[in-house]
Amino acid sequence: MPDEAITIEDIHAARDRLAPVAVVTPLLENAFVNELARRRVLIKAECLQRTGSFKFRGGWSALSHLTTEQRHRGVIAYSSGNHAQAIAHSAQLLGVKATVIMPNDAPRLKLENTRAYGANVILYDRPGGENREAIGQQLASEQGLTLIKPYDHPQVMAGQGTCGLELAEQAQALDVQEAEVLVCCGGGGLTSGIALACEHQAANFIVRPVEPDSSDDVCRSLHSGQREQNEYQSASICDAIVTPSPGELTFPIMRRLCGAGLCVSDEEAMMAIKIALLRYKLVAEPGGAVALAAAINRQDQLQSDTVICVISGGNIDPTVMQQALEYAG
């Protein structure tokens, strides 16, 4: 057995904890997109998950795993917005006090929702270079809060893995024997969780992370075999998946199990948002649309007759949705 942060048993246990509260998101298909992508495209609609992204799985998994003592003291998290909402809503449902550190340039909808779920939101100056990890660690130790990291956290990874169990079972029910699973990838929590789930549930499914061109740390890391950094905090509209480097806990799993990464441009992500709206009737945020964008625009880098694309989140500001709708095509 490889010495990794989690095992398939952790994912099964997370699934049991999530069963009463999480949405089993559907796997959707559209004839027109199949034609456009020249292969069968199945969409795992995680934008329909509670709080509008897969992050609820990890947030609930982590919080429901805490001791009574830890719950009583409260939790802290840092996040550009989707993990923030997941922690805030899970904490609300479990009666736990949550503090969330968010960048002052996070999308408005994400900030508003996190506050509305009852979390104490602390803003930090991302463009100015403030370090969220340092702020989080300091508050955690000062106030005795448990820090729930957005991806490098075993129970968060196990929660995200439940998405992989579901999609593997759903695809197999549609007679899919082999597939590439394209996963929108930031720090790798979702990607590593799905990869581990597929290893056990659907050994012929190859997981491939998808990133924005400007934040391709995971692509480069999988290529070099070691954790590479992004040189600067990028300006991609794909805010949800812009991270400095793959996680310490997530990368060993991705390196062992994932196929090569794929990259798409911000424009391709915006166009994929429009396609998701018109074809699947789903709202995707830019970072949540990169897997679908890759299925449409990187056909020559794909091998399988079937690709499964995770739409990982749908927390997009109305103005950005309007911009996406203005794209031609």
Add this chain to the structure above:
Amino acid sequence: MPDEAITIEDIHAARDRLAPVAVVTPLLENAFVNELARRRVLIKAECLQRTGSFKFRGGWSALSHLTTEQRHRGVIAYSSGNHAQAIAHSAQLLGVKATVIMPNDAPRLKLENTRAYGANVILYDRPGGENREAIGQQLASEQGLTLIKPYDHPQVMAGQGTCGLELAEQAQALDVQEAEVLVCCGGGGLTSGIALACEHQAANFIVRPVEPDSSDDVCRSLHSGQREQNEYQSASICDAIVTPSPGELTFPIMRRLCGAGLCVSDEEAMMAIKIALLRYKLVAEPGGAVALAAAINRQDQLQSDTVICVISGGNIDPTVMQQALEYAG
């Protein structure tokens, strides 16, 4: 037993025929909308059904019920767009030739999709007052085609009823014992089907049709006890549910089982589209959003702690979606 067009057995049989092809659409919930509506709101997301509306259920149910001889000769349908796509796509999957009569002012997306699903589309002059039923009957008899009416057709009604079986089971799994089920209503195929399904599956669920203010024939008919007409072909943006009167076959079931109807304005429907996008991450078309609009805007006319709103379709032109996003709030 009442002498009605279909029984619960027809719905169960339709469900068996639909099982291999239809989407079991999810039942979704959002904390913010619950707060806004001051009760629990559950959304049956039929916009995620194949072809983007519940109509696929009825279309497939009817076509899969035809004899080999009938399939060989082909089918004909008239529709403002959602039944059109459902018949075209079902026919394509079953290898049946389909002719569809559509108004020349139907939404562009619906016209394009119906053609793309391979149907022979014949346009009629709706604003000019041409009669689609007459055109349909004539072509059917001239060419030996089987006419599949959009709602007054037993197998279509049975197919739509499968949506009711699903939502009743899904709501019961969430511990809902009593509810009002708000259904976007045109000719009453979906409403009558769901009402019949709930009668048997969830006797404490009351089905209530929802219409645009300007096309309130079902509301008035339920009030008077007989089939009332709309005085003129209205100009509501809710094209999918603008019909001259309740169906001959659907009305007796609605009269026996439904609670009072509800009406909403076009503006309320547009605002509900925005809420569906931002909160549920779902694309609703105007006619598909009226049930959600009623849950938000007709709170004083509702009695139950829980309402289940069907979002019946999501085939909306991008320009209309943009207009909805511009609404304040």
